[in-house]
Amino acid sequence: xxxxxxxxxxxxxxxxxxxxxxxxxxxxxxxxxxxxxxxxxxxxxxxxxxxxxxxxxxxxxxxxxxxxxxxxxxxxxxxxxxxxxxxxxxxxxxxxxxxxxxxxxxxxxxxxxxxxxxxxxxxxxxxxxxxxxxxxxxxxxxxxxxxxxxxxxxxxxxxxxxxxxxxxxxxxxxxxxxxxxxxxxxxxxxxxxxxxxxxxxxxxxxxxxxxxxxxxxxxxxxxxxxxxxxxxxxxxxxxxxxxxxxxxxxxxxxxxxxxxxxxxxxxxxxxxxxxxxxxxxxxxxxxxxxxxxxxxxxxxxxxxxxxxxxxxxxxxxxxxxxxxxxxxxxxxxxxxxxxxxxxxxxxxxxxxx
Numbered sequence: 027x028x029x030x031x032x033x034x035x036x037x038x039x040x041x042x043x044x045x046x047x048x049x050x051x052x053x054x055x056x057x058x059x060x061x062x063x064x065x066x067x068x069x070x071x072x073x074x075x076x077x078x079x080x081x082x083x084x085x086x087x088x089x090x091x092x093x094x095x096x097x098x099x100x101x102x103x104x105x106x107x108x109x110x111x112x113x114x115x116x117x118x119x120x121x122x123x124x125x126x127x128x129x130x131x132x133x134x135x136x137x138x139x140x141x142x143x144x145x146x147x148x149x150x151x152x153x154x155x156x157x158x159x160x161x162x163x164x165x166x167x168x169x170x171x172x173x174x175x176x177x178x179x180x181x182x183x184x185x186x187x188x189x190x191x192x193x194x195x196x197x198x199x200x201x202x203x204x205x206x207x208x209x210x211x212x213x214x215x216x217x218x219x220x221x222x223x224x225x226x227x228x229x230x231x232x233x234x235x236x237x238x239x240x241x242x243x244x245x246x247x248x249x250x251x252x253x254x255x256x257x258x259x260x261x262x263x264x265x266x267x268x269x270x271x272x273x274x275x276x277x278x279x280x281x282x283x284x285x286x287x288x289x290x291x292x293x294x295x296x297x298x299x300x301x302x303x304x305x306x307x308x309x310x311x312x313x314x315x316x317x318x319x320x321x322x323x324x325x326x327x328x329x330x331x332x333x334x335x336x337x338x339x340x341x342x343x344x345x346x347x348x349x350x351x352x353x354x355x356x357x358x359x360x361x362x363x364x365x366x367x368x369x370x371x372x373x374x375x376x377x378x379x
Contacts, residue, residue, distance in 0.1 A: 047225045051218050058214045062207055063199050070206035071278070072318055077213035078274040079314035081220050083298045084307050085267025088224060090296070091305030092233060093260040094240035099140070099156030100268045101291030102163035106133045107272030108282040109167065112180040122185035122277060126216070129273040130266045137265020141258040160292045164284035179283025182276045185212070213274050220267060221307055227263065228307070236260055297346075301353050303360025312361045320346055 040046050062070065082104055089095050110129035114120050144155050167174040174180065187195075187208045195203045195211075203211075227233055238246040239256045247253055276282050298317045303309025321342035328338025357364035 043229045044226050047222050050225075051222045054218055055215075058211075058218070059199070062210050062214075063201060067204060067206040070204075070210040074206075074210045074213040074274070074278045076311070076315050076318045077210075077217040078271045078278065079295065079298060079317055080311045081217050081274060082268045082271035082295050083302070083310035083314050084217075084220055084224055085264040085271070086295055086299050087305060087307060087310045088228070088236070088267070089260050089264035090299060092228065092240060093236040093257060095144075095257060095260065096150075096153045096296075097156040097261075097264070098153050098289070098292050098296065099159030099163075100264070100295050101287045101289065102159045103133050103137065103265050103268035104272030104275065104291065105163055105167075105282070105284075105287035106136050107269030108276040108287070109174060109180065109272075110269070111273040111276040112182045112282045113173075115183045115185075116180075118183050122212075126270060126273040126277075130270040133269020133272070134262050134266035137262045137268075138258060140265070141261025142254075144261070145254040145257045156292075157289070160289045164287050167284045175283070177284060179281055179286075182280045182282065184280060185209075185277055209278050213278060216270060216274055217311075220270065221311075224263075224267075224307055232259065297350060301350055301360055303362030306360065306362040309360045309362030316346075316349070316361075320349065 040049065062073065065073075082100055086097065086100055089097055107129040110132050111122075111125050114125040114128055115122060140156070140159060144152050147155055167179065168176055171177075184205070185208075187203055192203050235246075235251055235256050238249065238251060239253055243253060246256075272282075272287075275286075279286070294317055298313030299310055300313070301309075301316060302311070302313025321339075324342040324345045325335070325338045328341045329335060333341070353360060353364075359366075
């Protein structure tokens with residue numbers, strides 16, 4: 027019975043991975059619209075934050091989870107995308123979508139240079155090289171303050187929705203498209219597109235090559251895989267995602283400043299990838315959601331127990347660290363892996379019954 031049930035389920039799903047991923051993306055888009063139409067503008071801003079963290083974390087998942095390279099410099103790559111977007115939109119004549127693509131392409135180019143330089147490095151040596159990137163890049167904004175605005179940063183022109191998009195959303199939802207809601211749609215539309223492309227890439231020949239390099243370099247080299255080329259390609263894909271995430275961040279926050287791209291941002295992205303589930307795109311989204319929603323939840327809980335707002339806010343990093351340790355001890359495969367195990371146990375229990 028269990029085998030026939032499993033076979034029936036498999037027959038219901040399309041056999042082609044791109045079609046399956048497109049179906050999943052379409053369902054996720056419906057959920058996003060339903061959620062965005064029923065929450066406040068403050069929640070729209072939080073959802074947009076989850077989206078740009080998840081775009082960067084998904085790219086880092088390709089680099090760290092699939093290819094085994096550790097990067098502590100993705101916050102700096104986000105800064106490249108954010109500053110490129112701010113400069114391209116300064117005159118207000120370029121469409122913001124073109125600016126986002128240009129920012130991702132520029133960051134991919136930076137990633138190609140860094141990836142080529144770091145292709146021979148591994149483990150702590152690669153982490154140290156990318157750490158230098160995280161420390162050095164924000165300083166460029168201060169050094170070239172005439173162009174990049176120094177410590178104050180650059181303001182970003184607010185993108186406006188196209189008239190046809192505004193009319194279409196009013197026709198579908200019956201409500202006006204506010205500014206925060208529009209940015210949430212832009213952020214999540216970008217995230218779903220990135221996840222769709224990465225999911226197809228992961229299941230392709232390139233994904234299998236990256237996993238082979240991660241699991242056994244000697245065997246991969248003997249099989250004819252060019253190790254350096256595979257590592258540089260993974261770094262380029264990951265950097266493009268980070269640049270796109272920085273571009274979305276600039277549009278949502280409407281400001282790019284060095285203080286927003288410190289080493290803490292890079293460590294937070296790496297933490298989100300580990301907590302969510304190393305190597306899982308779903309885990310990257312879950313880890314990013316924890317990154318955004320856990321600190322305010324802890325702060326609210328602390329104030330309810332009588333702490334001052336400052337003390338409650340100081341409690342958030344401690345709780346986040348405890349959650350990180352707890353996840354590593356109880357679920358080494360992250361939140362996504364834990365959810366997958368629970369789902370398999372429930373499904374097998376139903377099949378046995």
